Amino acid sequence: MKPVPIIIVLLCIAVSLTAQPLQERADYTIGISKMVSHPALDAIEEGIIDSLEATGKSFRFDLQNCNGDISVAITIAQKFKADKHDLVIGIATPPAQALAQVIKERPVVFSAISDPLAAGLVADYEHSEETNVCGISDMNPMSLQLQTFFRVVRPRTLGMIYTSGEANAVAQMEAAKEICAENGVRFVSVAISNSSEVKMAAQSVVGRIDAMYVGIDNTVVSAIPSVSEVCAKAGIPLFNTDTTSSEGIDFLMSWGFNYYTVGVETAKVVLRVLSGETPQDVGTIFFEDPAQFELWFNLDVAKRLGITIPDDLLSAAAVLYEQGQKIVRSHSTGITST
Numbered sequence: 001m002k003p004v005p006i007i008i009v010l011l012c013i014a015v016s017l018t019a020q021p022l023q024e025r026a027d028y029t030i031g032i033s034k035m036v037s038h039p040a041l042d043a044i045e046e047g048i049i050d051s052l053e054a055t056g057k058s059f060r061f062d063l064q065n066c067n068g069d070i071s072v073a074i075t076i077a078q079k080f081k082a083d084k085h086d087l088v089i090g091i092a093t094p095p096a097q098a099l100a101q102v103i104k105e106r107p108v109v110f111s112a113i114s115d116p117l118a119a120g121l122v123a124d125y126e127h128s129e130e131t132n133v134c135g136i137s138d139m140n141p142m143s144l145q146l147q148t149f150f151r152v153v154r155p156r157t158l159g160m161i162y163t164s165g166e167a168n169a170v171a172q173m174e175a176a177k178e179i180c181a182e183n184g185v186r187f188v189s190v191a192i193s194n195s196s197e198v199k200m201a202a203q204s205v206v207g208r209i210d211a212m213y214v215g216i217d218n219t220v221v222s223a224i225p226s227v228s229e230v231c232a233k234a235g236i237p238l239f240n241t242d243t244t245s246s247e248g249i250d251f252l253m254s255w256g257f258n259y260y261t262v263g264v265e266t267a268k269v270v271l272r273v274l275s276g277e278t279p280q281d282v283g284t285i286f287f288e289d290p291a292q293f294e295l296w297f298n299l300d301v302a303k304r305l306g307i308t309i310p311d312d313l314l315s316a317a318a319v320l321y322e323q324g325q326k327i328v329r330s331h332s333t334g335i336t337s338t
Helices: 006-018 039-053 070-083 093-102 142-153 167-182 195-208 224-234 259-274 299-305 311-316
Strands: 027-034 058-065 087-091 108-111 133-136 157-163 186-192 211-214 238-240 253-256 294-298 319-322 325-328
Touching: 027 039, 027 070, 027 093, 039 058, 039 087, 039 259, 058 070, 070 093, 087 093, 087 259, 093 108, 093 167, 108 259, 133 259, 142 167, 142 211, 142 238, 142 253, 142 311, 157 167, 157 195, 167 186, 186 195, 195 211, 195 224, 211 224, 224 238, 294 299, 294 311, 299 319
Parallel strands: 027 058, 027 087, 087 108, 108 133, 157 186, 157 211, 211 238, 238 253, 294 319
Antiparallel strands: 253 294, 319 325
16 A cells, blocks of 8 residues: 655644634634723623633633724724634624624624614524624613603603714614603704714703713713713713713713623623534523613712602612712612513
Protein backbone atom coordinates (compact mmCIF):
# COMPACT_ATOMS: atom_id res chain seq x y z
CA MET A 1 0.00 0.00 0.00
CA LYS A 2 1.35 3.40 -0.94
CA PRO A 3 2.16 5.78 1.94
CA VAL A 4 -0.23 8.70 2.31
CA PRO A 5 1.48 11.94 1.22
CA ILE A 6 2.27 14.22 4.18
CA ILE A 7 0.38 17.14 2.59
CA ILE A 8 -2.87 15.11 2.66
CA VAL A 9 -2.32 14.27 6.33
CA LEU A 10 -1.82 17.95 7.17
CA LEU A 11 -4.92 18.94 5.23
CA CYS A 12 -7.02 16.39 7.08
CA ILE A 13 -5.77 17.69 10.42
CA ALA A 14 -6.56 21.26 9.41
CA VAL A 15 -10.08 20.37 8.30
CA SER A 16 -10.76 18.49 11.54
CA LEU A 17 -9.68 21.51 13.57
CA THR A 18 -11.71 24.07 11.65
CA ALA A 19 -14.79 21.82 11.68
CA GLN A 20 -14.59 21.26 15.44
CA PRO A 21 -17.94 22.13 17.09
CA LEU A 22 -17.99 25.27 19.22
CA GLN A 23 -18.85 23.33 22.35
CA GLU A 24 -15.61 21.33 22.13
CA ARG A 25 -13.37 24.36 21.84
CA ALA A 26 -10.99 25.30 24.65
CA ASP A 27 -11.33 29.03 24.07
CA TYR A 28 -13.60 31.44 22.24
CA THR A 29 -13.41 34.87 20.67
CA ILE A 30 -16.49 37.01 21.21
CA GLY A 31 -17.16 40.30 19.44
CA ILE A 32 -19.39 42.78 21.30
CA SER A 33 -20.77 45.84 19.52
CA LYS A 34 -22.78 48.36 21.59
CA MET A 35 -24.62 51.40 20.32
CA VAL A 36 -23.19 53.97 22.70
CA SER A 37 -21.57 54.17 26.10
CA HIS A 38 -24.10 54.97 28.80
CA PRO A 39 -24.83 53.31 32.18
CA ALA A 40 -27.41 50.78 30.94
CA LEU A 41 -25.46 49.49 27.93
CA ASP A 42 -22.19 49.53 29.88
CA ALA A 43 -23.90 47.44 32.58
CA ILE A 44 -25.08 44.91 29.98
CA GLU A 45 -21.56 44.58 28.60
CA GLU A 46 -20.17 44.16 32.11
CA GLY A 47 -22.78 41.52 32.98
CA ILE A 48 -21.96 39.53 29.83
CA ILE A 49 -18.21 39.58 30.44
CA ASP A 50 -18.42 38.82 34.17
CA SER A 51 -20.81 35.91 33.62
CA LEU A 52 -18.81 34.32 30.81
CA GLU A 53 -15.50 34.68 32.63
CA ALA A 54 -17.04 33.13 35.75
CA THR A 55 -17.56 29.86 33.83
CA GLY A 56 -13.84 29.13 33.89
CA LYS A 57 -13.74 28.89 30.10
CA SER A 58 -11.27 31.02 28.16
CA PHE A 59 -12.81 34.01 26.38
CA ARG A 60 -11.22 36.81 24.40
CA PHE A 61 -13.45 39.84 23.88
CA ASP A 62 -13.34 42.34 21.04
CA LEU A 63 -15.22 45.31 22.52
CA GLN A 64 -16.47 47.94 20.07
CA ASN A 65 -18.54 51.12 20.53
CA CYS A 66 -20.63 52.56 17.68
CA ASN A 67 -20.75 55.98 19.40
CA GLY A 68 -24.34 56.38 18.25
CA ASP A 69 -23.43 56.14 14.55
CA ILE A 70 -25.20 53.53 12.43
CA SER A 71 -22.48 53.62 9.76
CA VAL A 72 -19.95 52.72 12.45
CA ALA A 73 -22.16 49.79 13.46
CA ILE A 74 -21.88 48.43 9.91
CA THR A 75 -18.10 48.92 9.87
CA ILE A 76 -17.80 47.04 13.17
CA ALA A 77 -19.93 44.19 11.80
CA GLN A 78 -17.67 43.94 8.78
CA LYS A 79 -14.62 43.86 11.05
CA PHE A 80 -16.13 41.08 13.16
CA LYS A 81 -16.87 39.11 10.00
CA ALA A 82 -13.31 39.49 8.74
CA ASP A 83 -11.93 38.51 12.15
CA LYS A 84 -14.09 35.36 12.15
CA HIS A 85 -15.11 35.58 15.80
CA ASP A 86 -16.82 32.48 17.16
CA LEU A 87 -19.90 34.47 18.16
CA VAL A 88 -20.91 38.14 18.05
CA ILE A 89 -23.21 40.17 20.29
CA GLY A 90 -25.12 43.33 19.40
CA ILE A 91 -26.19 45.49 22.34
CA ALA A 92 -29.14 47.67 21.23
CA THR A 93 -30.95 47.71 17.91
CA PRO A 94 -28.63 49.24 15.25
CA PRO A 95 -25.56 47.16 16.22
CA ALA A 96 -27.66 43.98 16.32
CA GLN A 97 -29.24 44.81 12.95
CA ALA A 98 -25.83 45.46 11.41
CA LEU A 99 -24.42 42.17 12.73
CA ALA A 100 -27.44 40.20 11.52
CA GLN A 101 -27.21 41.76 8.05
CA VAL A 102 -23.47 41.26 7.61
CA ILE A 103 -22.74 38.00 9.42
CA LYS A 104 -24.49 34.82 8.28
CA GLU A 105 -21.92 32.12 9.04
CA ARG A 106 -21.55 32.73 12.78
CA PRO A 107 -24.10 32.98 15.63
CA VAL A 108 -25.40 36.50 16.31
CA VAL A 109 -26.83 37.21 19.77
CA PHE A 110 -28.80 40.39 20.38
CA SER A 111 -29.26 42.06 23.75
CA ALA A 112 -31.67 44.75 24.94
CA ILE A 113 -33.91 44.78 21.87
CA SER A 114 -37.42 45.88 22.82
CA ASP A 115 -39.13 44.42 19.75
CA PRO A 116 -36.89 42.06 17.72
CA LEU A 117 -39.73 41.47 15.26
CA ALA A 118 -40.16 45.19 14.46
CA ALA A 119 -36.39 45.47 14.23
CA GLY A 120 -36.29 42.73 11.59
CA LEU A 121 -34.04 40.50 13.68
CA VAL A 122 -36.51 37.62 13.79
CA ALA A 123 -39.12 36.51 11.27
CA ASP A 124 -41.58 35.55 14.00
CA TYR A 125 -41.67 34.48 17.64
CA GLU A 126 -42.57 30.88 16.79
CA HIS A 127 -38.99 29.96 15.75
CA SER A 128 -40.37 28.68 12.46
CA GLU A 129 -37.48 29.73 10.22
CA GLU A 130 -33.85 28.67 10.30
CA THR A 131 -31.69 31.54 11.56
CA ASN A 132 -28.31 32.36 13.06
CA VAL A 133 -29.83 35.09 15.27
CA CYS A 134 -31.26 34.86 18.81
CA GLY A 135 -31.16 36.85 22.01
CA ILE A 136 -32.75 38.87 24.81
CA SER A 137 -35.63 41.34 24.58
CA ASP A 138 -35.91 44.18 27.11
CA MET A 139 -39.51 44.93 26.22
CA ASN A 140 -41.14 46.70 29.16
CA PRO A 141 -44.79 46.32 30.30
CA MET A 142 -45.54 49.78 28.89
CA SER A 143 -49.26 49.84 29.57
CA LEU A 144 -48.79 48.93 33.23
CA GLN A 145 -45.89 51.36 33.59
CA LEU A 146 -47.73 54.32 32.07
CA GLN A 147 -50.97 53.61 33.90
CA THR A 148 -48.99 53.58 37.15
CA PHE A 149 -47.32 56.87 36.22
CA PHE A 150 -50.72 58.37 35.41
CA ARG A 151 -51.92 57.34 38.91
CA VAL A 152 -49.05 59.29 40.43
CA VAL A 153 -49.06 62.50 38.35
CA ARG A 154 -52.52 62.58 36.69
CA PRO A 155 -51.24 64.37 33.57
CA ARG A 156 -53.38 66.04 30.93
CA THR A 157 -50.58 65.82 28.34
CA LEU A 158 -47.62 63.44 28.19
CA GLY A 159 -44.47 64.25 26.26
CA MET A 160 -42.01 61.80 24.72
CA ILE A 161 -38.73 62.23 22.83
CA TYR A 162 -37.81 59.35 20.53
CA THR A 163 -35.21 58.45 17.90
CA SER A 164 -36.84 58.40 14.49
CA GLY A 165 -34.18 56.18 12.93
CA GLU A 166 -34.48 53.36 15.47
CA ALA A 167 -37.27 50.84 14.85
CA ASN A 168 -37.79 50.00 18.51
CA ALA A 169 -37.98 53.65 19.50
CA VAL A 170 -40.65 54.29 16.87
CA ALA A 171 -42.60 51.21 17.99
CA GLN A 172 -42.50 52.41 21.61
CA MET A 173 -43.66 55.88 20.60
CA GLU A 174 -46.63 54.43 18.74
CA ALA A 175 -47.46 52.19 21.70
CA ALA A 176 -47.24 55.10 24.15
CA LYS A 177 -49.51 57.17 21.89
CA GLU A 178 -52.11 54.39 21.89
CA ILE A 179 -51.90 53.89 25.67
CA CYS A 180 -52.39 57.62 26.22
CA ALA A 181 -55.47 57.61 23.98
CA GLU A 182 -56.93 54.69 25.94
CA ASN A 183 -56.43 56.62 29.19
CA GLY A 184 -57.69 60.01 28.02
CA VAL A 185 -54.25 61.63 28.06
CA ARG A 186 -53.06 63.85 25.22
CA PHE A 187 -49.73 62.81 23.69
CA VAL A 188 -46.99 65.00 22.20
CA SER A 189 -43.90 63.40 20.66
CA VAL A 190 -40.69 64.93 19.31
CA ALA A 191 -38.38 63.01 16.97
CA ILE A 192 -34.60 63.31 17.12
CA SER A 193 -31.83 61.70 15.10
CA ASN A 194 -28.88 61.94 17.49
CA SER A 195 -28.09 62.69 21.12
CA SER A 196 -27.03 66.28 20.43
CA GLU A 197 -30.66 67.09 19.58
CA VAL A 198 -32.17 65.74 22.82
CA LYS A 199 -31.91 68.86 24.97
CA MET A 200 -33.36 71.08 22.24
CA ALA A 201 -36.20 68.60 21.76
CA ALA A 202 -36.96 68.67 25.47
CA GLN A 203 -36.95 72.46 25.46
CA SER A 204 -39.28 72.53 22.46
CA VAL A 205 -41.92 70.33 24.08
CA VAL A 206 -41.74 71.15 27.79
CA GLY A 207 -44.09 74.12 27.56
CA ARG A 208 -46.84 71.96 26.02
CA ILE A 209 -46.86 69.06 28.47
CA ASP A 210 -47.26 68.39 32.19
CA ALA A 211 -45.32 65.09 32.35
CA MET A 212 -42.39 63.55 30.43
CA TYR A 213 -41.84 59.90 29.54
CA VAL A 214 -38.52 58.44 28.38
CA GLY A 215 -38.72 54.91 26.96
CA ILE A 216 -36.00 52.38 26.21
CA ASP A 217 -34.30 54.57 23.61
CA ASN A 218 -30.51 54.51 23.82
CA THR A 219 -29.97 57.78 22.00
CA VAL A 220 -32.31 59.65 24.33
CA VAL A 221 -31.10 57.82 27.44
CA SER A 222 -27.49 58.70 26.60
CA ALA A 223 -28.51 62.35 27.05
CA ILE A 224 -30.91 61.82 29.98
CA PRO A 225 -29.20 64.43 32.22
CA SER A 226 -30.21 67.15 29.75
CA VAL A 227 -33.85 65.93 29.77
CA SER A 228 -33.78 65.91 33.56
CA GLU A 229 -32.35 69.43 33.63
CA VAL A 230 -35.04 70.83 31.34
CA CYS A 231 -37.86 69.05 33.21
CA ALA A 232 -36.58 70.14 36.62
CA LYS A 233 -36.35 73.76 35.52
CA ALA A 234 -39.93 73.66 34.17
CA GLY A 235 -41.37 71.71 37.12
CA ILE A 236 -42.30 68.73 34.93
CA PRO A 237 -42.28 65.22 36.48
CA LEU A 238 -39.99 62.83 34.60
CA PHE A 239 -40.58 59.09 34.21
CA ASN A 240 -37.38 57.41 33.02
CA THR A 241 -37.81 53.68 32.31
CA ASP A 242 -34.06 53.03 32.52
CA THR A 243 -33.26 52.74 36.23
CA THR A 244 -29.54 52.35 35.54
CA SER A 245 -29.32 55.87 34.12
CA SER A 246 -31.59 57.39 36.79
CA GLU A 247 -28.73 57.71 39.26
CA GLY A 248 -27.95 61.38 39.81
CA ILE A 249 -30.85 62.90 37.84
CA ASP A 250 -34.09 64.58 38.96
CA PHE A 251 -36.51 61.81 37.99
CA LEU A 252 -39.81 61.36 39.81
CA MET A 253 -40.39 57.72 38.85
CA SER A 254 -38.18 55.10 37.24
CA TRP A 255 -39.30 51.58 36.49
CA GLY A 256 -37.34 49.13 34.42
CA PHE A 257 -34.58 46.56 34.38
CA ASN A 258 -31.38 46.28 36.26
CA TYR A 259 -29.36 46.12 33.06
CA TYR A 260 -26.48 44.19 34.59
CA THR A 261 -29.06 41.38 34.94
CA VAL A 262 -29.87 41.73 31.22
CA GLY A 263 -26.17 41.15 30.57
CA VAL A 264 -26.20 38.07 32.79
CA GLU A 265 -29.20 36.67 30.88
CA THR A 266 -27.50 37.46 27.56
CA ALA A 267 -24.47 35.47 28.68
CA LYS A 268 -26.76 32.51 29.37
CA VAL A 269 -27.94 32.67 25.76
CA VAL A 270 -24.32 32.78 24.57
CA LEU A 271 -23.46 29.70 26.61
CA ARG A 272 -26.48 27.81 25.26
CA VAL A 273 -25.32 28.48 21.71
CA LEU A 274 -21.70 27.61 22.46
CA SER A 275 -22.94 24.37 24.07
CA GLY A 276 -24.56 23.26 20.84
CA GLU A 277 -28.10 24.70 20.77
CA THR A 278 -29.01 26.40 17.52
CA PRO A 279 -30.07 30.06 17.54
CA GLN A 280 -33.38 28.90 16.05
CA ASP A 281 -34.00 26.68 19.09
CA VAL A 282 -33.03 29.44 21.54
CA GLY A 283 -35.17 32.11 19.86
CA THR A 284 -36.08 35.31 21.72
CA ILE A 285 -36.05 35.41 25.52
CA PHE A 286 -38.53 37.83 27.15
CA PHE A 287 -38.72 39.07 30.73
CA GLU A 288 -42.35 38.42 31.64
CA ASP A 289 -42.40 38.52 35.46
CA PRO A 290 -43.12 42.02 36.91
CA ALA A 291 -40.80 41.10 39.79
CA GLN A 292 -37.91 41.23 37.31
CA PHE A 293 -38.38 45.00 37.08
CA GLU A 294 -37.35 47.60 39.66
CA LEU A 295 -39.59 50.51 40.66
CA TRP A 296 -37.84 53.66 41.90
CA PHE A 297 -39.23 56.93 43.31
CA ASN A 298 -37.45 60.18 44.11
CA LEU A 299 -39.27 61.56 47.16
CA ASP A 300 -37.26 64.79 47.04
CA VAL A 301 -38.60 65.53 43.54
CA ALA A 302 -42.12 64.50 44.62
CA LYS A 303 -41.98 66.96 47.54
CA ARG A 304 -40.67 69.76 45.32
CA LEU A 305 -43.49 69.18 42.80
CA GLY A 306 -46.18 68.73 45.45
CA ILE A 307 -46.91 65.15 44.37
CA THR A 308 -48.10 62.47 46.81
CA ILE A 309 -47.14 58.93 45.86
CA PRO A 310 -49.73 56.28 46.84
CA ASP A 311 -48.72 54.09 49.76
CA ASP A 312 -49.08 50.84 47.82
CA LEU A 313 -46.60 52.07 45.22
CA LEU A 314 -44.15 53.24 47.87
CA SER A 315 -44.31 49.85 49.57
CA ALA A 316 -43.62 48.13 46.24
CA ALA A 317 -40.60 50.30 45.38
CA ALA A 318 -37.17 48.68 45.23
CA VAL A 319 -35.37 52.04 45.55
CA LEU A 320 -36.31 55.36 47.13
CA TYR A 321 -34.39 58.62 47.10
CA GLU A 322 -34.97 60.85 50.12
CA GLN A 323 -32.95 63.80 51.40
CA GLY A 324 -30.39 63.08 48.72
CA GLN A 325 -29.84 59.50 49.91
CA LYS A 326 -30.48 56.32 47.95
CA ILE A 327 -32.46 53.80 50.01
CA VAL A 328 -32.35 50.27 48.60
CA ARG A 329 -35.25 48.09 49.70
CA SER A 330 -35.07 44.32 50.12
CA HIS A 331 -37.63 43.51 47.43
CA SER A 332 -38.65 44.31 43.88
CA THR A 333 -42.00 45.52 42.68
CA GLY A 334 -44.88 43.12 42.50
CA ILE A 335 -47.34 45.58 40.98
CA THR A 336 -50.01 44.13 38.75
CA SER A 337 -52.58 45.83 36.58
CA THR A 338 -55.98 46.62 38.05
